[in-house]
Amino acid sequence: MGSGPPQDNSREALKEPERAQEHSLPNFAGGQHFFEYLLVVSLKKKRSEDDYEPIITYQFPKRENLLRGQQEEEERLLKAIPLFCFPDGNEWASLTEYPRETFSFVLTNVDGSRKIGYCRRLLPAGPGPRLPQVYCIISCIGCFGLFSKILDEVEKRHQISMAVIYPFMQGLREAAFPAPGKTVTLKSFIPDSGTEFISLTRPLDSHLEHVDFSSLLHCLSFEQILQIFASAVLERKIIFLAEGLSTLSQCIHAAAALLYPFSWAHTYIPVVPESLLATVCCPTPFMVGVQMRFQQEVMDSPMEEVLLVNLCEGTFLMSVGDEKDILPPKLQDDILDSLGQGTNELKTAEQINEHVSGPFVQFFVKTVGHYASYIKREANGQGHFQERSFCKALTSKTKRRFVKKFVKTQLFSLFIQEAEKSKNPPAGYFQQKILEYEEQKKKKPREKTVK
Numbered sequence: 001m002g003s004g005p006p007q008d009n010s011r012e013a014l015k016e017p018e019r020a021q022e023h024s025l026p027n028f029a030g031g032q033h034f035f036e037y038l039l040v041v042s043l044k045k046k047r048s049e050d051d052y053e054p055i056i057t058y059q060f061p062k063r064e065n066l067l068r069g070q071q072e073e074e075e076r077l078l079k080a081i082p083l084f085c086f087p088d089g090n091e092w093a094s095l096t097e098y099p100r101e102t103f104s105f106v107l108t109n110v111d112g113s114r115k116i117g118y119c120r121r122l123l124p125a126g127p128g129p130r131l132p133q134v135y136c137i138i139s140c141i142g143c144f145g146l147f148s149k150i151l152d153e154v155e156k157r158h159q160i161s162m163a164v165i166y167p168f169m170q171g172l173r174e175a176a177f178p179a180p181g182k183t184v185t186l187k188s189f190i191p192d193s194g195t196e197f198i199s200l201t202r203p204l205d206s207h208l209e210h211v212d213f214s215s216l217l218h219c220l221s222f223e224q225i226l227q228i229f230a231s232a233v234l235e236r237k238i239i240f241l242a243e244g245l246s247t248l249s250q251c252i253h254a255a256a257a258l259l260y261p262f263s264w265a266h267t268y269i270p271v272v273p274e275s276l277l278a279t280v281c282c283p284t285p286f287m288v289g290v291q292m293r294f295q296q297e298v299m300d301s302p303m304e305e306v307l308l309v310n311l312c313e314g315t316f317l318m319s320v321g322d323e324k325d326i327l328p329p330k331l332q333d334d335i336l337d338s339l340g341q342g343t344n345e346l347k348t349a350e351q352i353n354e355h356v357s358g359p360f361v362q363f364f365v366k367t368v369g370h371y372a373s374y375i376k377r378e379a380n381g382q383g384h385f386q387e388r389s390f391c392k393a394l395t396s397k398t399k400r401r402f403v404k405k406f407v408k409t410q411l412f413s414l415f416i417q418e419a420e421k422s423k424n425p426p427a428g429y430f431q432q433k434i435l436e437y438e439e440q441k442k443k444k445p446r447e448k449t450v451k
Helices: 010-011 068-085 144-158 161-176 215-217 222-233 243-259 275-279 294-299 329-340 349-368 386-392 395-404 410-423 429-443 446-449
Strands: 037-045 052-060 101-108 112-121 133-139 183-190 194-200 237-242 265-270 286-291 306-311 315-318 373-379 382-383
Touching: 010 068, 010 329, 037 068, 052 068, 052 144, 068 101, 068 133, 101 144, 101 243, 101 265, 112 144, 133 144, 133 265, 144 161, 144 183, 144 194, 144 275, 194 373, 215 243, 215 349, 222 237, 222 243, 222 306, 222 329, 237 243, 243 286, 265 275, 275 286, 275 294, 329 395, 349 373, 349 395, 349 429, 373 410, 382 410
Parallel strands: 237 286, 237 306, 265 286
Antiparallel strands: 037 052, 037 133, 101 112, 112 133, 183 194, 306 315, 373 382
16 A cells, blocks of 8 residues: 555555555446456465465466566566465464455556455365465456355365366356346356356446445444544545454445445555554555454554544544534434434345445435536536535535535545546436436425525
């Protein structure tokens, strides 16, 4: 990320691993490869010490005939990955039991392109004490649910032998990534089980396919989630503490997803490797996850204006103090009312995601949903955002006060730059919600004047 101790060599591997969350990745229509690599990262003892270091012990596919520039890029990528598969340091002991963990990381290449590592950490098959290893799928596609299912299939085959994983991944590599709402079916042979058909379905609503809100709801109250959202909207520093890699990874992705349709463009590391803990002293905004064992190191670091969230206890260990006053009070109440309604009826991950995300999308619809009307276009189609008249258009003082701060953030600037370039508003989920809100307002003209 933007900062890190100079002695950490993997920093050279990529410009800022984890620079932005998945929502800023291109919105894939479908058709390209599911993944670039499947890697197995194992712990090997250093020659002269008791410590272990993570190294890649299996790679599929092996790339042949790469041009020199491509080869250097591949080497940089492969050098950085092991650190993020074992972010929790080098002190390990052989184990007979280890609860599997599923987590992810994002690496940003020097050209700005992003790759996501989807990881499953588990004990290799076999008797006696052994060290955990990580299966890591590298892809440029953000779709956590789908890749979690792929990792389930990899794990099932891993229990038989590595040789059984290869044909499955080869079949996956030859399949095209499905468009939203579509399914890809793979045929796969497993010894003693015969031929299996595996269906991989991509969610129809792609703005939530990268995320699972259930961990965040399990760890924190609605009021706390709202305060984290308020801090993120003003691009402050946010640190999440938890022991499990899965909890950290899921909660930080969920927090970033609340910002939709905006994209967090600052330092973003779901699980900070031990060697990069100095990131928390960074003067610029960040959203990072740190394992609980490093809590004291974090607390002892010089930090200003930080929200430090303990996910294990459901508490804030440090805060600025004004988190409850950032958002307009009426809109805070609207979010909390919506979140509190009908929670018992939520069954599936999709229902939970929609229920949690919806009120935050509505917040942005009510505060900045009128943005498209304040982009003036030249004859050549280039747009210019009229910031002053955009803010003035809000009749509510509290909304206007908030929006005047929000328009100065990188979140908003990047969004508006894209809108200025495109001649028509993007026909996505946010635009759909803006249109629905405007229709509602037309039907209730009286209420509008009262507010």
